[in-house]
Amino acid sequence: MAEPLRVAVAGLGTVGCAVLDLLERNRELLARRVGRPILVTAVSARDRAKARPVSIEPYRWVEDPRSLAEDPENDVVCELVGGADGVALELVRRALRAGKAVVTANKAMLAVHGAELAALAEARGTVLAFEAAVAGGIPIVKALREGLAANRIGRIYGILNGTSNYILTQMRESGRDFATVLAEAQRLGYAEADPSFDVDGIDAAHKLALLAALAFGGRPRFDAVFVEGIRHVAPIDIAYAAELGYRIKLLGVARLTEHGLEQRVHPCMVPVEAPIAQVEGVFNGVVAECEDAGPMVFEGRGAGAGPTASAVVADLLDIARGTRLPVFGVPVAALVDHRPAPMSTHRGSYYIRLMVVDRPGVLAEIAAVLRDHEISIEALIQRGRNPGQAVPIVLTSHETTEAAMTAALARIGALASVLEPPRMIRIERL
Amino acid sequence: MAEPLRVAVAGLGTVGCAVLDLLERNRELLARRVGRPILVTAVSARDRAKARPVSIEPYRWVEDPRSLAEDPENDVVCELVGGADGVALELVRRALRAGKAVVTANKAMLAVHGAELAALAEARGTVLAFEAAVAGGIPIVKALREGLAANRIGRIYGILNGTSNYILTQMRESGRDFATVLAEAQRLGYAEADPSFDVDGIDAAHKLALLAALAFGGRPRFDAVFVEGIRHVAPIDIAYAAELGYRIKLLGVARLTEHGLEQRVHPCMVPVEAPIAQVEGVFNGVVAECEDAGPMVFEGRGAGAGPTASAVVADLLDIARGTRLPVFGVPVAALVDHRPAPMSTHRGSYYIRLMVVDRPGVLAEIAAVLRDHEISIEALIQRGRNPGQAVPIVLTSHETTEAAMTAALARIGALASVLEPPRMIRIERL
Numbered sequence: 020m021a022e023p024l025r026v027a028v029a030g031l032g033t034v035g036c037a038v039l040d041l042l043e044r045n046r047e048l049l050a051r052r053v054g055r056p057i058l059v060t061a062v063s064a065r066d067r068a069k070a071r072p073v074s075i076e077p078y079r080w081v082e083d084p085r086s087l088a089e090d091p092e093n094d095v096v097c098e099l100v101g102g103a104d105g106v107a108l109e110l111v112r113r114a115l116r117a118g119k120a121v122v123t124a125n126k127a128m129l130a131v132h133g134a135e136l137a138a139l140a141e142a143r144g145t146v147l148a149f150e151a152a153v154a155g156g157i158p159i160v161k162a163l164r165e166g167l168a169a170n171r172i173g174r175i176y177g178i179l180n181g182t183s184n185y186i187l188t189q190m191r192e193s194g195r196d197f198a199t200v201l202a203e204a205q206r207l208g209y210a211e212a213d214p215s216f217d218v219d220g221i222d223a224a225h226k227l228a229l230l231a232a233l234a235f236g237g238r239p240r241f242d243a244v245f246v247e248g249i250r251h252v253a254p255i256d257i258a259y260a261a262e263l264g265y266r267i268k269l270l271g272v273a274r275l276t277e278h279g280l281e282q283r284v285h286p287c288m289v290p291v292e293a294p295i296a297q298v299e300g301v302f303n304g305v306v307a308e309c310e311d312a313g314p315m316v317f318e319g320r321g322a323g324a325g326p327t328a329s330a331v332v333a334d335l336l337d338i339a340r341g342t343r344l345p346v347f348g349v350p351v352a353a354l355v356d357h358r359p360a361p362m363s364t365h366r367g368s369y370y371i372r373l374m375v376v377d378r379p380g381v382l383a384e385i386a387a388v389l390r391d392h393e394i395s396i397e398a399l400i401q402r403g404r405n406p407g408q409a410v411p412i413v414l415t416s417h418e419t420t421e422a423a424m425t426a427a428l429a430r431i432g433a434l435a436s437v438l439e440p441p442r443m444i445r446i447e448r449l
Numbered sequence: 450m451a452e453p454l455r456v457a458v459a460g461l462g463t464v465g466c467a468v469l470d471l472l473e474r475n476r477e478l479l480a481r482r483v484g485r486p487i488l489v490t491a492v493s494a495r496d497r498a499k500a501r502p503v504s505i506e507p508y509r510w511v512e513d514p515r516s517l518a519e520d521p522e523n524d525v526v527c528e529l530v531g532g533a534d535g536v537a538l539e540l541v542r543r544a545l546r547a548g549k550a551v552v553t554a555n556k557a558m559l560a561v562h563g564a565e566l567a568a569l570a571e572a573r574g575t576v577l578a579f580e581a582a583v584a585g586g587i588p589i590v591k592a593l594r595e596g597l598a599a600n601r602i603g604r605i606y607g608i609l610n611g612t613s614n615y616i617l618t619q620m621r622e623s624g625r626d627f628a629t630v631l632a633e634a635q636r637l638g639y640a641e642a643d644p645s646f647d648v649d650g651i652d653a654a655h656k657l658a659l660l661a662a663l664a665f666g667g668r669p670r671f672d673a674v675f676v677e678g679i680r681h682v683a684p685i686d687i688a689y690a691a692e693l694g695y696r697i698k699l700l701g702v703a704r705l706t707e708h709g710l711e712q713r714v715h716p717c718m719v720p721v722e723a724p725i726a727q728v729e730g731v732f733n734g735v736v737a738e739c740e741d742a743g744p745m746v747f748e749g750r751g752a753g754a755g756p757t758a759s760a761v762v763a764d765l766l767d768i769a770r771g772t773r774l775p776v777f778g779v780p781v782a783a784l785v786d787h788r789p790a791p792m793s794t795h796r797g798s799y800y801i802r803l804m805v806v807d808r809p810g811v812l813a814e815i816a817a818v819l820r821d822h823e824i825s826i827e828a829l830i831q832r833g834r835n836p837g838q839a840v841p842i843v844l845t846s847h848e849t850t851e852a853a854m855t856a857a858l859a860r861i862g863a864l865a866s867v868l869e870p871p872r873m874i875r876i877e878r879l
Contacts, residue, residue: 041599041741051666051783052598054775150596156742158596165772166580166588168482169471169762236481294748297727311471312586312759318724318746329742332599342595342772345484353481 021055024339025092029084029110030099031064034124034151036073037324038097038331043073049332053339057332060092088113095120095338097331103127115139115147122334124151124327126225130241133232134354137346147346148334153226154179154303156326157319158333163233163307164348170309172234174274176447177305178298179226179284181322182210182217183249183269187286188299191257191266197250209301219248220269220284227271231282232347234307235275236355239347240282243359244271247285256372256444259413260288263370263398266296270447279358281365287447288370294318295449306449363422368397368446370415373431374439377410381436385412388434392427394419409438415446451485454769455522459514459540460529461494464554464581466503467758468527472765473503479762483769487762490522518543525550525768527761533557545569545577552764554581554757556655560671563662564784567776577776578764583656584609584733586756587749588763593663593737594778600739602664604704606877607735608728609656609714611752612640612647613679613699617716618729621687621696627680639731649678650699650714657701661712662777664737665705666785669777670712673789674701677715686802686874689843690718693800693828696726700877709788711795717877718800724748725879736879793852798827798876800845803861804869807840811866815842818864822857824849839868845876 026042028035042049042057050056062075063084081087087096088110096114098121100107107128114121116139123129129136129149140147150160154177163172178184182204189200201218204210216222224244232239249269260267265288273282289296294316298304303321308314320326347354375381382401389396400413416424428441456472458465472479472487480486492505493514511517517526518540526544528551530537537555544551546569553559559566559579570577580590584607593602608614612634619630631648634640646652654674662669679699690697695718703712719726724746728734733751738744750756777784805811812831819826830843846854858871 037741045599045601048601049599051779054780156597156739157745158592161591161596162588165767166591166763167586167759168766169475169479169759171475171478294727297724309586309759311467311755313750313753313756315587316746316748318748320743323743325741326743329597329599329739333596336598337595340774342774344770344772349481350484 023056023058024094024335025058025060026095026097026335027061027087027090027093028059028097028099029063029087030101031062031071031075032099033324034327034331035064035099036071037328038099039075040073041328041332049336053336055339057335057339061087061090063087085110085113088119089117093119095122095335098123098125101125103131108132111136112139115143115145118143118145120146120338122148122331124149124331126152126222126229130225130228130239133229133347134238134351138351140346141351146338146343148337149229150334151327151330153229154305155319155321155323156329157303157305157317157321158330159230159305159317160233162317163230164344167307167309167312167315168348170311173308173310174272175230175234175305175307176270176272176295177230178268178295178303179223179271179321180217180269181301181303182214183223184298185209185301186218187249187252187267187269190252190254194254196254197252218250220246223269223271223284227273227282227284230271230305231273231280234273235280235357236347236349236353237280237357238354240359243282245283245285245362249286251442252286253442255411256442259372259400262400263415264291265289265446266291267444268295272447275357276360276364278360278364281360283362283365286444288444289447289449293449363420363425365421366418368416368418368448369424370444370446371413371428372442373412373437374409375412376436376438377405377408378436382412384434384436385431388427388430392423394423394427453486453488454524454765455488455490456525456527456765457491457517457520457523458489458527458529459493459517460531461492461501461505462529463754464757464761465494465529466501467754468529468761469505470503471758471762479766483766485769487765487769491517491520493517515540515543518549519547523549525552525765528553528555531555533561538562541566542569545573545575548573548575550576550768552578552761554579554761556582556652556659560655560658560669563659563777564668564781568781570776571781576768576773578767579659580764581757581760583659584735585749585751585753586759587733587735587747587751588760589660589735589747590663592747593660594774597737597739597742597745598778600741603738603740604702605660605664605735605737606700606702606725607660608698608725608733609653609701609751610647610699611731611733612644613653614728615639615731616648617679617682617697617699620682620684624684626684627682648680650676653699653701653714657703657712657714660701660735661703661710664703665710665787666777666779666783667710667787668784670789673712675713675715675792679716681872682716683872685841686872689802689830692830693845694721695719695876696721697874698725702877705787706790706794708790708794711790713792713795716874718874719877719879723879793850793855795851796848798846798848798878799854800874800876801843801858802872803842803867804839805842806866806868807835807838808866812842814864814866815861818857818860822853824853824857
């Protein structure tokens with residue numbers, strides 16, 4: 020059997036510990052699969068004494084994770100520290116410069132610094148692998164870079180944040196509101212004390228930037244992703260969605276349009292019978308619309324120690340087997356600088372909910388504004404009479420532009436008979 | 450840019466032509482992705498003059514595909530001739546012996562001769578790739594061999610034949626019977642004139658043998674797969690399935706049990722809310738139950754020119770990039786000869802439909818037989834009274850063994866009050 024692959028693990032949170040556990044538990048199986056042992060030579064974390072689900076006694080302890088970058092005792096550095104900058108970024112930069120392979124689960128770092136790090140890896144002829152950074156255990160990075168690499172991709176979209184999907188699923192099933200379900204998710208450990216990373220769409224946007232880079236051969240550009248979270252999704256909108264044949268999901272969507280690369284994360288109404296609508300709870304799902312292969316659906320656990328460790332170790336196995344591929348599927352020099360398509364140019368259909376005074380002529384006013392912006396109505400629900408009082412009006416539009424819809428909603432919101440700011444949720448045609 | 454990868458294509462049916470079309474249409478994109486051009490140097494098929502959707506004028510014509518094996522003008526042979534033996538097998542053997550890489554979509558050949566061919570490839574240090582042989586465009590071979598390679602797999606199952614799934618979906622949606630829907634599928638080109646390969650489960654069994662080899666590190670053993678097709682599935686069973694919360698799917702299922710490797714293809718009742726139940730029409734779906742990553746669901750087009758060509762070309766791209774992996778995920782010497790678990794040892798739940806004379810005491814007779822075989826009833830539907838006439842009794846069992854159920858059904862079928870052979874459909878717990 021060939022020389023062992025020597026791995027240093029930086030960061031011993033739940034994922035780091037799960038990686039150690041997996042490598043130890045499946046040691047023989049993995050060695051048989053790749054023809055050589057995978058050996059952990061050193062570990063590092065903030066607090067050596069912290070209670071952990073695995074013993075770190077068998078491994079050499081290193082006080083400063085950054086020193087693993089130049090440590091001659093390892094071939095690969097597993098960066099599981101986290102954070103877009105700081106220690107993680109310094110460690111990865113130094114390790115790549117030292118010619119070491121790097122495996123990371125750090126979506127934030129790659130979504131921002133991915134192109135720079137890919138160039139570093141390429142210059143040193145080494146590997147920067149990040150299967151665990153997108154959709155946890157789902158091997159979607161490999162699928163895009165290799166398995167579907169024969170195809171042009173028209174659109175890629177997915178449910179990329181399990182916490183948000185859990186909250187939306189619970190809201191739909193129980194009829195409770197966002198704040199109540201979030202509080203419960205926090206008690207159950209499905210949401211962080213500060214949930215904004217998840218529920219405001221930032222985590223999903225990091226992942227979308229990476230998916231888009233792989234699917235469209237561009238540099239990852241987190242700053243070019245339009246992001247809107249799920250805090251404003253109300254039980255009444257979930258109920259109307261069901262009535263209209265939709266479910267509300269926090270989707271990340273990327274596609275090339277005549278205006279450039281559109282990247283957006285926001286709540287979407289998707290047809291209830293679409294595969295992505297069936298991805299519920301903490302699961303993630305990704306759909307790649309391939310020119311030749313057709314739509315490809317991937318579903319699985321998008322977070323958690325086990326699935327993330329599965330992806331980290333898959334990258335280690337690739338490295339052990341000698342697989343060497345460009346970080347984002349093509350050499351850095353061939354990555355395209357896609358022009359970001361402004362969100363105002365987005366074309367799509369829209370769901371609008373208005374609280375209006377129930378009196379004759381209100382609908383005519385609203386319809387006139389929409390007509391002025393060349394927006395045509397596809398469906399309208401106006402139910403329950405309550406003369407002189409507030410009643411909801413719900414409508415869906417045919418395809419229009421974000422610019423037209425934004426302008427129309429500003430005018431509609433200013434109408435005297437419209438009592439609350441209009442609520443808008445984009446509809447995704449699948 | 451590096452030297453081109455020189456490819457010879459043997460077999461110019463719909464898939465062969467789609468491969469030529471894809472390589473030509475995406476020539477620059479593919480070259481950018483792998484850093485070198487993919488060049489078709491020669492083609493071969495039975496009939497040069499046949500009308501085809503692509504021109505074969507640009508390629509050197511070779512009369513006998515087998516001569517491509519030793520042709521110094523190519524590095525890779527694409528075997529798209531088909532058939533478990535004959536020309537395809539001879540071509541692949543000779544090409545591998547000559548040290549050439551081989552890409553094939555030939556599930557029948559690999560399910561039977563896979564271990565021998567893998568040994569040949571390994572002995573010559575070359576590649577035998579077969580992404581297109583299982584589930585068409587879905588990159589499931591790569592997912593099992595690489596993306597999920599950190600995991601032990603508990604069970605793998607899937608809808609592996611689009612024709613059968615189309616027929617079952619149509620039957621469910623329209624209430625029509627098998628023969629009627631099959632005839633329509635034949636008219637529409639979704640089923641062959643001789644449909645037995647698809648509807649009798651043979652094609653799915655070929656694919657299952659390959660999935661099981663990858664998932665459990667064994668030699669593919671088509672002869673060890675239990676196979677039962679969908680001809681006996683009746684509209685009334687589909688209706689009862691719906692009532693009980695199930696859909697009927699032709700599944701291939703493989704798992705390691707205490708009795709060995711269980712491999713089976715047969716109609717299954719699966720919970721309607723399970724992801725695999727939502728895979729409808731000509732789509733394929735595969736679920737790998739991974740120890741660490743959890744259940745992973747893959748869904749996409751499992752047949753057709755475009756999806757199959759996508760998978761063939763993905764294998765070519767891997768070869769162009771220099772990826773060299775063991776054919777079934779581990780070196781041939783490390784492949785396990787799993788003992789086939791006899792179907793009689795299968796444990797599961799069962800759906801039974803009986804046509805009985807409607808008179809007192811019939812149910813007591815049936816219940817007594819089941820009790821004798823230690824089979825307990827989970828649910829029972831006995832509806833519509835018609836004294837002295839034939840009425841259906843439907844029941845589902847708790848978990849039992851295939852041996853017990855087979856014995857019980859033989860006795861039940863022999864009861865005077867049971868008017869037709871019992872119908873049995875296995876229930877898969879997901």
